[in-house]
Amino acid sequence: MAVNQDSPAPPGDWDRVAASEEFQKLQAARRRFIIPATIAFIVYYFALPVLVGYAPDLMKTPVIGVVNLAYLFALSQFFAAWLIAFLYLREADRFDAMGKHILAQLEARKGGEQS
Amino acid sequence: MNPPLVLFLAFLAITLTINYWAAKRSIGASAYFAAGGRITGWQNGIAVAGDYLSAASFLGIAGIIAFQGYDGFLYSVGWLVAYLTVLLIVAEPLRNAGKYTMADVLAYRLRPRPVRAMAALSTLTVGAFYMIAQMVGAGTLVALLLKGSGITFNWAVVMAGLLMVSYVVFGGILATTWVQIVKAILLMSGAILLSILVMAHFHFSFGNFFDAIAHVKDGDKVVNFLNPGLRYKPPYGALDLISLGLALIFGAAGLPHILVRFYTVPDAKTARISVVWAMAIIGSFYIMTTFLGFGAATILGKDFIGNNGGTNMSAPLLARNLGGEVLFAFISAIAFSTILAVVAGLTISASTSFAHDFYANVLHHGHLRNPQAEVKVARITAFLVGAVAIAAAIVLGPAFNVAILVALAFAVAASANLPVIVLSLFWKRFTTEGAVWGLAAGLISSLALIAVSPSIMGLDPPTAAKTARHLIQMQPLFPLENPGIVSIPVGFLAAFLGTLASRQDPEAEARYTELQVRAATGLDA
Numbered sequence: 001m002a003v004n005q006d007s008p009a010p011p012g013d014w015d016r017v018a019a020s021e022e023f024q025k026l027q028a029a030r031r032r033f034i035i036p037a038t039i040a041f042i043v044y045y046f047a048l049p050v051l052v053g054y055a056p057d058l059m060k061t062p063v064i065g066v067v068n069l070a071y072l073f074a075l076s077q078f079f080a081a082w083l084i085a086f087l088y089l090r091e092a093d094r095f096d097a098m099g100k101h102i103l104a105q106l107e108a109r110k111g112g113e114q115s
Numbered sequence: 116m117n118p119p120l121v122l123f124l125a126f127l128a129i130t131l132t133i134n135y136w137a138a139k140r141s142i143g144a145s146a147y148f149a150a151g152g153r154i155t156g157w158q159n160g161i162a163v164a165g166d167y168l169s170a171a172s173f174l175g176i177a178g179i180i181a182f183q184g185y186d187g188f189l190y191s192v193g194w195l196v197a198y199l200t201v202l203l204i205v206a207e208p209l210r211n212a213g214k215y216t217m218a219d220v221l222a223y224r225l226r227p228r229p230v231r232a233m234a235a236l237s238t239l240t241v242g243a244f245y246m247i248a249q250m251v252g253a254g255t256l257v258a259l260l261l262k263g264s265g266i267t268f269n270w271a272v273v274m275a276g277l278l279m280v281s282y283v284v285f286g287g288i289l290a291t292t293w294v295q296i297v298k299a300i301l302l303m304s305g306a307i308l309l310s311i312l313v314m315a316h317f318h319f320s321f322g323n324f325f326d327a328i329a330h331v332k333d334g335d336k337v338v339n340f341l342n343p344g345l346r347y348k349p350p351y352g353a354l355d356l357i358s359l360g361l362a363l364i365f366g367a368a369g370l371p372h373i374l375v376r377f378y379t380v381p382d383a384k385t386a387r388i389s390v391v392w393a394m395a396i397i398g399s400f401y402i403m404t405t406f407l408g409f410g411a412a413t414i415l416g417k418d419f420i421g422n423n424g425g426t427n428m429s430a431p432l433l434a435r436n437l438g439g440e441v442l443f444a445f446i447s448a449i450a451f452s453t454i455l456a457v458v459a460g461l462t463i464s465a466s467t468s469f470a471h472d473f474y475a476n477v478l479h480h481g482h483l484r485n486p487q488a489e490v491k492v493a494r495i496t497a498f499l500v501g502a503v504a505i506a507a508a509i510v511l512g513p514a515f516n517v518a519i520l521v522a523l524a525f526a527v528a529a530s531a532n533l534p535v536i537v538l539s540l541f542w543k544r545f546t547t548e549g550a551v552w553g554l555a556a557g558l559i560s561s562l563a564l565i566a567v568s569p570s571i572m573g574l575d576p577p578t579a580a581k582t583a584r585h586l587i588q589m590q591p592l593f594p595l596e597n598p599g600i601v602s603i604p605v606g607f608l609a610a611f612l613g614t615l616a617s618r619q620d621p622e623a624e625a626r627y628t629e630l631q632v633r634a635a636t637g638l639d640a
Binding site for chain 2: 089
């Protein structure tokens with residue numbers, strides 16, 4: 001289950017892990033991807049209602065036959081969303097590896113203390 | 116019996132068999148609520164898609180596009196992009212920090228009783244709101260299926276609603292995971308089939324299809340349905356579109372029945388993979404609303420749809436036109452199972468929240484003498500939430516477009532739930548008072564604004580059909596259909612001010628560090 005009541009790490013460990021250089025690196029790496037990705041998708045997404053709402057004549061411009069800018073821009077949102085998801089999926093494997101490494105070190109240190 | 120009814124009953128028999136099989140497997144609280152954490156990534160991804168693609172997506176969006184063209188397609192866009200918020204911000208930390216419900220994450224670092232009580236209330240509200248739309252969809256559909264038998268919309272809602280709720284009460288979430296998977300596959304098949312038939316109608320020429328969309332006859336006028344502005348018109352249309360967009364892309368990450376899905380997988384990586392699976396399926400479906408919606412607009416026209424069941428029946432009527440009674444029956448059965456599966460997901464999350472958050476943790480301080488009682492309370496809640504939704508659906512009536520109704524549920528979720536989830540995950544100083552203020556203010560402001568919006572308030576001419584009249588006959592006090600642009604900032608602001616107004620909580624801040632480590636590394640999760 002997601003949360004065990006009796007956590008294996010004593011309270012002090014959380015702070016120690018959180019303060020460790022490796023954990024800081026992991027958090028920074030996550031932020032370096034997630035913050036720009038979030039800003040990018042929010043900006044790209046809201047460009048659609050803003051342009052449709054405030055520049056309807058521009059968006060009515062036919063591009064391919066009768067198919068207008070409004071429809072093509074809306075359609076592009078699907079591919080943009082899939083692209084960001086794909087990029088995140090690729091990056092996240094790296095975060096997983098870093099997280100596993102931190103856990104392994106924690107276990108090793110605890111093992112050392114006990115023996 | 117007419118063929119639609121026969122096929123429809125055949126499908127029902129299949130899903131009930133699956134449910135019976137699953138019901139035998141869900142023993143004990145962990146199995147009932149979270150399928151024992153053993154669902155795989157792709158299974159959960161399809162199930163998330165199944166939970167998400169509701170009556171609103173299949174019946175509602177097709178209806179708005181059929182009546183108001185391009186503006187309806189914007190619902191499709193927003194509802195997919197919403198998953199980036201889920202993927203990038205909430206899915207993984209939630210998976211690592213929670214157990215059964217959304218409130219687990221809040222209770223993790225804040226004082227459990229007040230936040231659980233408020234979170235249970237907001238979960239029940241969002242769930243009921245969302246469910247009203249499903250009941251309206253189911254009722255309209257059953258009334259259309261049984262046309263001529265004397266069964267009215269009201270009775271159809273009651274029958275469909277009771278059937279759906281009893282479903283969950285005996286199965287639990289494992290049942291709904293498998294029902295979601297079966298349903299998602301059926302829904303995708305139905306949408307693909309209908310899309311192909313629409314294109315066949317236009318001799319597989321996109322040129323012909325889009326030309327037809329650009330020249331839709333509306334009375335004696337010819338309207339270009341690809342142009343924006345048929346629904347969202349000045350002076351408030353642009354603002355309403357932004358407000359709608361905010362609710363759509365921030366609402367999904369606050370939907371309790373979607374969030375509980377991430378507790379059914381073994382780790383954060385699986386949660387992530389399941390979101391991406393869901394995005395592939397959901398996105399493909401929403402692109403196909405182009406064919407369903409514009410197909411209904413060009414082939415049927417809104418007068419025909421309006422006279423044969425109304426906006427929500429655009430997709431089933433399109434099926435009848437293109438494939439006769441058999442296809443109509445098939446698509447109707449798919450639509451019904453779609454709704455059934457979503458109601459199951461909603462019921463389970465609402466009842467889980469009440470049983471786990473309110474009954475077990477608030478009333479009994481987390482120490483239940485008999486753990487079976489929690490499951491029993493969940494079952495009773497399921498019936499009550501269902502009854503409320505059935506009653507509300509009857510009051511709103513069949514004319515209300517279900518996509519618009521669900522977008523309102525998204526606004527409530529985005530205003531009440533999302534701010535406190537995000538702040539508890541990312542703000543160290545966040546306190547219990549902040550969470551309670553945020554939940555309460557988001558909930559109250561979104562509901563109050565909806566109550567005085569043009570969805571509920573309006574002056575109808577005496578000639579308007581009884582079923583299409585506004586609930587309150589007066590000028591709307593709030594000009595926008597969707598409250599998101601006001602109520603989401605209100606939710607954030609209240610959570611922020613509530614925190615600053617309260618004393619710093621060293622324990623919550625210590626637990627924040629713990630949460631960060633857990634969320635990022637999956638330590639003992």
